[in-house]
Amino acid sequence: MRGRRKVIGAPDRPRLCVTKxxxxxxxxIIDDVAGHTVVAVSxxxxxxxxxxxxxxxxxxxxxxxxxxxxxAREKGVTRVVFDRAGYPYHGRVRALAEAAREAGLEF
Numbered sequence: 001m002r003g004r005r006k007v008i009g010a011p012d013r014p015r016l017c018v019t020k021x022x023x024x025x026x027x028x029i030i031d032d033v034a035g036h037t038v039v040a041v042s043x044x045x046x047x048x049x050x051x052x053x054x055x056x057x058x059x060x061x062x063x064x065x066x067x068x069x070x071x072a073r074e075k076g077v078t079r080v081v082f083d084r085a086g087y088p089y090h091g092r093v094r095a096l097a098e099a100a101r102e103a104g105l106e107f
Contacts, residue, residue, distance in 0.1 A: 008081070016107065018084055018093055023055055024043045024055050024056065027041050029077060061096040062096070069099065073103070073104050077105075078104065
């Protein structure tokens with residue numbers, strides 16, 4: 001909750017929230033004012049996870065970041081606030097963030 005007080009998504013700049021488990025990585029772009037998810041991507045999706053050898057790797061996080069950036073641009077979202085959800089900024093979280101930046105998101 002301490003981090004959530006500082007990172008709030010608005011309609012003009014929604015929140016890019018990263019979630020990771022021991023087997024999967026997911027990302028959502030959330031408009032906190034309206035209370036709905038604009039775009040979501042996960043390694044559980046066949047479009048992302050089918051081409052990967054492992055869903056718990058840095059390569060999988062890069063694929064999720066690239067896909068979230070692509071889908072966000074299709075919805076007209078270019079600027080976001082990055083919410084790492086308390087995870088340290090390295091490994092899968094960093095790979096997802098860098099891939100999302102390369103795909104066109106600004107944060």
